[in-house]
Amino acid sequence: MKKMNKTTKNNFINYGLVLVLFAVAQTLSATGNLSNLLQGLLVPLCVYTIASISLNLVVGFSGELSLGHAGFMCVGAYSSALFSNVVGDALPSVPRLILAILVGAAVAAVFGILIGVPVLRLRGDYLAIVTLAFGEIIKNLVNILYVGVDENGIHVTTNSSGLKLAAGGKKIMKGALGISGTSTLYKDIKPYFFLIGVILILITLFIVQNLVHSRSGRAIMAARDNRIAAESIGINVTKYKLLAFTVSAALAGVAGVLYAHNISMLKVSIFDYNLSIMILVYVVLGGIGSIRGSIIATIVLYALPEMLRGFSTYRMLIYAIVLIIMMLFNWAPAAIDWRKRVLEKIHNKLPKKEAA
Amino acid sequence: MAMLEVNHLSISFGGLHAVDNFNLNIEKGCLYGLIGPNGAGKTTVFNLLTGVYKPTEGIIRLDGQDITGKNTIDINKAGVARTFQNIRLFRQLSVLDNVKAGFHNHHPYSTFTGIFRLPKYFKTEKEMTSRAMEILKVFDLDKEADYLAGNLPYGKQRKLEIARAMATEPKLLLLDEPAAGMNPNETQELMDTIRFVRDHFDMTILLIEHDMKLVGGICEELTVLNFGQVLCQGETSAVLNDPAVITAYLGE
Numbered sequence: 001m002k003k004m005n006k007t008t009k010n011n012f013i014n015y016g017l018v019l020v021l022f023a024v025a026q027t028l029s030a031t032g033n034l035s036n037l038l039q040g041l042l043v044p045l046c047v048y049t050i051a052s053i054s055l056n057l058v059v060g061f062s063g064e065l066s067l068g069h070a071g072f073m074c075v076g077a078y079s080s081a082l083f084s085n086v087v088g089d090a091l092p093s094v095p096r097l098i099l100a101i102l103v104g105a106a107v108a109a110v111f112g113i114l115i116g117v118p119v120l121r122l123r124g125d126y127l128a129i130v131t132l133a134f135g136e137i138i139k140n141l142v143n144i145l146y147v148g149v150d151e152n153g154i155h156v157t158t159n160s161s162g163l164k165l166a167a168g169g170k171k172i173m174k175g176a177l178g179i180s181g182t183s184t185l186y187k188d189i190k191p192y193f194f195l196i197g198v199i200l201i202l203i204t205l206f207i208v209q210n211l212v213h214s215r216s217g218r219a220i221m222a223a224r225d226n227r228i229a230a231e232s233i234g235i236n237v238t239k240y241k242l243l244a245f246t247v248s249a250a251l252a253g254v255a256g257v258l259y260a261h262n263i264s265m266l267k268v269s270i271f272d273y274n275l276s277i278m279i280l281v282y283v284v285l286g287g288i289g290s291i292r293g294s295i296i297a298t299i300v301l302y303a304l305p306e307m308l309r310g311f312s313t314y315r316m317l318i319y320a321i322v323l324i325i326m327m328l329f330n331w332a333p334a335a336i337d338w339r340k341r342v343l344e345k346i347h348n349k350l351p352k353k354e355a356a
Numbered sequence: 357m358a359m360l361e362v363n364h365l366s367i368s369f370g371g372l373h374a375v376d377n378f379n380l381n382i383e384k385g386c387l388y389g390l391i392g393p394n395g396a397g398k399t400t401v402f403n404l405l406t407g408v409y410k411p412t413e414g415i416i417r418l419d420g421q422d423i424t425g426k427n428t429i430d431i432n433k434a435g436v437a438r439t440f441q442n443i444r445l446f447r448q449l450s451v452l453d454n455v456k457a458g459f460h461n462h463h464p465y466s467t468f469t470g471i472f473r474l475p476k477y478f479k480t481e482k483e484m485t486s487r488a489m490e491i492l493k494v495f496d497l498d499k500e501a502d503y504l505a506g507n508l509p510y511g512k513q514r515k516l517e518i519a520r521a522m523a524t525e526p527k528l529l530l531l532d533e534p535a536a537g538m539n540p541n542e543t544q545e546l547m548d549t550i551r552f553v554r555d556h557f558d559m560t561i562l563l564i565e566h567d568m569k570l571v572g573g574i575c576e577e578l579t580v581l582n583f584g585q586v587l588c589q590g591e592t593s594a595v596l597n598d599p600a601v602i603t604a605y606l607g608e
Contacts, residue, residue: 206471207471210473211470214465224448225448226447229520230446231428231432233432233437233460234433235460236429
């Protein structure tokens, strides 16, 4: 029972951390201490936090290396932006956004299953290569897709001149130019996007943490630690790997939805290989399998390049050095020892204070 | 009726007959030993019994039910649990969670219930925890319940593997060299544990072992394998004194 309380406590610390950071950011911007530039970073920060928490489910808890996370974000972003533009003003913005989030998550989940079924038979490096290829394929596919809507319904083609719409029809997706004007559909709730982002982070945390600390989560981690032993006690390894992969894809889709609805011009070029790697860096440096680490690493590493703008050309150099220092701090045996000693010291001091 | 009945079991890898015309009958509640020199095919028999390999020929019946050719998961569900020669624990999970993972198919609730913490989640988890603690107590691991499995000392890791296998509520327990790498004290303790498991849970146990002290000490019946074939079968004392067995082990 004591153990149970410990994990519950850990979960609530994570919710609390997000809420405290939200309160700090809100206070800063209310008192005018946050520049416009930094305010503009808040929603993307939520996007990447959701993405890194969800990727941690695959990399940390399921133990599979996926390099196609940007692909699932892309699928979620485009499917939901399409949905929003097709529905347009037929629905008020709040229910429309909720439905768009569900659409993005569902479509990304379907892609997760489609990719996961064949791919999860592969292991390690092979899985990484196939997911990497998936991300690139999705990117190139979306890049040549033209979608328009008129009174006859939705039209899809792969070249711009092929899109023949009746009078009054509207081009929504314009190949490499992507989808524009999604955020103007949500003008009325635009100021609340950061709040919405934080709520989505909390939902992501809720789903991932509760999944991990349940029967299914135990099966996912058992399959990670020893596949043969897991099967010998009757755990269907493929099923639980697929479950983790699909949930992760759906949540990445949610991150994509948030991104797509916050930006005035949705272009596919952002969802490239670099984005997948960047999210993976957040997960690895935050500590594989540590959800709190993912949150903190995302915030620090996302904000850092922006904070360093004063250094102009040296900015990425300093960024790289910070990456290395973080890696050493997290994983070097000497640093781990040092951290333990500091924690013990703090721990020893606390009861004394209580006594006094 | 016999708990385990194996008839004419054979498997070949290419031209190599790893196990050839293997027959075995184990009564319910029996402590049965499978011995033989290195490379005789003992672990291959275990892998056949647990569905890791599919036999080229033969029939395996567990408690009257045909389990030949089923996969590992279904065979475990049918009631066969095992431990491994090289320990295979879930090292990053706690000792308690290792045993709870063993309850996977016996205390089920859906993923949805788990994520949304429906009442069934709390009820089932509570049941699982108390049952797991009972099992851990039997193996004297209850004080280490919160340890990571990978941090346990070697002898306790072996015990935890047996505890995890017992959590799947098997009819037949297969132990692959449980005493490998143990010192004489640990082996003695292990013998007591195995005997206790048999008596306490009324378990049928088949074990592979090289330690003749353990084999002679707890096994009631033995089968000796040599080059994939049964060399000798019967009561322990008779088998261990059989000249053919002594030759197989010690040479001419």
